[in-house]
Amino acid sequence: MGLDHAAIKPHEQMAERFDGKLTAVNALIAERMASRHAPRIPQVTAHLVEAGGKRLRPMLTLAAADLSGYVGDHDVRLAATVEFIHTATLLHDDVVDESAQRRGRAxxxxxxxxxxxxxxxxxxxxxAFQLMVETGSLRVLDILANASATIAEGEVLQLTAARDLATTEDIYLQVVRGKTAALFSAATEVGGVIAAAPEVQTRALFDYGDALGIGFQIVDDLLDFRGDTAATGKNIGDDFRERKLTLPIIKAVAAADATERAFWQRTIEKGDQRDGDLEQAIALMHAHRTLDATQADALAWIARAKDALAPLPDHPVRQMLADLADYVVARVS
Amino acid sequence: MGLDHAAIKPHEQMAERFDGKLTAVNALIAERMASRHAPRIPQVTAHLVEAGGKRLRPMLTLAAADLSGYVGDHDVRLAATVEFIHTATLLHDDVVDESAQRRGRAxxxxxxxxxxxxxxxxxxxxxAFQLMVETGSLRVLDILANASATIAEGEVLQLTAARDLATTEDIYLQVVRGKTAALFSAATEVGGVIAAAPEVQTRALFDYGDALGIGFQIVDDLLDFRGDTAATGKNIGDDFRERKLTLPIIKAVAAADATERAFWQRTIEKGDQRDGDLEQAIALMHAHRTLDATQADALAWIARAKDALAPLPDHPVRQMLADLADYVVARVS
Structure with missing residues (x-):
């Protein structure tokens, strides 16, 4: 690996390796997004699907298949499948509920x-469902059906846990498994399955995707309080304003005295937020060191993701997956 | 068939025949609707799934499997599958768009x-997806994946065609195939597929479901203008108030002179509806005999459904399916 590569981010390195496959994935996405009867469909999805996101999930499938020695084009179908599922959940997440309107945001x-x-x-x-049927693998269908159920269940759980100070770290983990990790782990597992990789390897690929997804989401939630808006494109405090019980807040609530608890009840449960409340929330997180504790949790999940790679064959892609895990958490280091 | 049976409606006769299977379907629905993590799920669906609807779609699957000599319990899984898909589409149809709010209805x-x-x-x-994977039949998965895509495409098409006076009878038919017939035809076809029925029979089952579904939806749209509120539970004119381009209106618009066209533009396209407009709309439909023409179309589809049954084996269920088709259209005769 030359000097030039040292400065290249892991996902860019992967994009370079899978350049041809990713072009095929993008072509398949464009082809299947089209609708003869309903031209609104590509209009609605174009900004999501074509916007040239990092294609992280499709790349995980391509990487898992490559690492497992897969030869064929079902990896491309499955990469497009996971991107479609991801985009579908984004669209459904966008649906506005009354509370959003009440706060005058919509x-x-x-x-x-x-x-x-x-x-x-x-x-x-x-x-997505049609694409996976085309692979002819019932095992792939089973994995993705189960992932879909976990995603939907996690989303409903997030809805019912929202604004509830009784939300525990266990519930948070279930929500995160649903909203992020289930698709990551399915994306990596199916890559191994279509390559007919040994069971210990498909299990390792699942575990890697699961831990990476959880680490990724924890970092995302941390960035909401600690991020650099210019670098991340996220506004600091969005989750607080939306009264989401993410890990840094859950830990702060658990450590709260009576006065602090009243603050969280007012701002999160009742949604009565005033000028200075975000600063106060962040100050409480610093006082109880919950941002550091959350970062430690993220690092632990990233370590688990890298450990999971051990049973996999020695292969350039294995190192890329390890680097990718480090990169995910480096966003907040 | 005894005298008692003569008074029993076809779907009740089928419910009697499939009593044991339907009990198993209901148990499976209750089991799979449950969520360990998200108790809101059964709360939201209970009124839809448990309300004891006619279970028309599940019965079509049970009937098709029975008629095809099926022995086993995949018919129960697929019957629950189609009911879940049906309920999911009802839930998604319930999502309110801005126009509904604007009219102060939501x-x-x-x-x-x-x-x-x-x-x-x-x-x-x-x-639903998990249940169908359990049947282990890629052909079943293919049929239901295609039906799902047709349903979603039809729903989007209906959205874009709404309030557009340029909507043709062809577009209406595509919308109806999506919103109703695709699931009817998949329900009957998969019943034949799991029984490994000959191709000519699975094709006949598909054709029957398709034509029955189209006839059923046309009758539904007709009842919106001609129904007996007490008997149907529908309010006369709901579709008109929601500015839906259903067949009786499409035919009236096609026959409209300049003054009538202005009326449709004001009430449907602009949504400016006043007292007496519904009566005027119905009067125009009577003047152009579009309710009669719509009924004739429904009768033609019902005749096609019954004709489709010809290649199927001589079996008591075949007659029930023919009677069911007649019953669907008898609602407006």
Whole structure:
């Protein structure tokens, strides 16, 4: 690996390795997103699917298949499948509930699109389903059906746990498994399955994806309080304003005295937020060192992800997956 | 068939024949609807799934399997599958768009449930997907994946065609195939597929379900203008108030002179509806005999459904399916 590569981020290195496959994935996505009867579909999805995201999930599938010695093109189908499922969940996440309107955040345009978001998401999910059927692997279908159920269950759980100070770290973990890790682990596992990799390897690929997904989401939640807006594109405090019980807040609530608890009840449970509350919330997290503790949790999951790689063959992609895990957590280091 | 049976409606006769199977379907639905992590899920779905609807779609699957000589319990899994898909689409249809709010129809409670409706619908869809994977039949998965895509595409098409006077009878037919017929035809076809019925029979079962579904939806749209509210539970004119381009209106628009066209533009395209407009709309449909023409179309589809049954074996269930087709259209005769 030359000097030039040292400065290249892990996902960019992977994108370079899988350049041809990713081009095929993008072409397949464009082909299957099209609808003869309903031109609105590509309109709604274009900004999501074509925006040239990092294609992290599809790359995980391509990497797992490559590492497992796969030869064929089902990896491309499955990479497109996981991207469609991801995009469908994004669309469904966009659906606005009353609380969002009550806080005056939703625009008329957003609302008008509620129904489009739902139905186009359903369309993408159906397209994903068709793509996986084309692989002819019942095991792949089983994995992705189970992942889909975990995703949906996690989303509902997040909805019911929202604004509830009784939310525990266990519940948070279940939510995170649903909203992020289930698709990561399915993406890596199916890559091994289509390559007919030994059971110990498909299990290792699952474990890697699971731990990476959890670490990734914890970091994301941490960045909401600690991130550099310019670098991450996220606004500091969005989760606080949306009254989401993420790990740094759950830990702060657990450590709260009576006065602090009243603060969390007012701001998170009742949603009565005033100027200076975000600063106060962050000050409480610093006082109880919950941001550091959350970062330690993320690091532990990333370590688990890397440990999971041990049973996998010695292969350049294995190192890329390890580097990717480090990179995920480096965002907040 | 005894005298007592003569008074029994076809779907009740089928429910009697499939009593044991339907009990198993209901038990399976209750079992798979449950969520260890998210108790809101059964809460949201209970009123839909347990309300004891006619279970028309599950019965079509049971009937098709029985008629094809199927022995086993995959018919029960697939019957629950189609009911879950049906319920998921109902939940997603419930999502409110801005226009509904603008007209002041949506209550706060309805809105609060937007997000629940979406996510619980996704959960049911995933559960359906798991159930069909359990049948181990890639052909069944292919049929239901294609049906799901047709359903989603039809829903998006309906959204974009809404309030558009340029909507043709062809577009209406595509929408109806998506919103109703795709699941009917998949329900009957998979019943034949799991029984390993000859190709000509699975094709006949598909054709029957397709034509029955189209006839069923046309009758439903007709009842919106011609029904007896007490008998159907539908309010006359709901579709008109929601500015839906259903067949009786499409035919009336096609026959409209300049003054009538202005009326449709004002009431449907602009949504400016006043007292007496519904009566005027119905008067125009009578003037152009579009309700009669719509009924004739429904009768033609029902005749096609019955004709499709010809290649199927001589079996008591075949007559029940023919009677069911007649019953569907008898609702408006």
């Amino acid at each position: 625009t008329a345009n957003l609302l008008w699109d509620n129904k489009s978001s739902v139905l186009v998401g359903d369309y993408l999910f159906s397209r | 209550t706060a409670n309805l809105l609060w449930d937007n997000k629940s409706s979406v996510l619980v619908g996704d959960y049911l869809f995933s559960r």
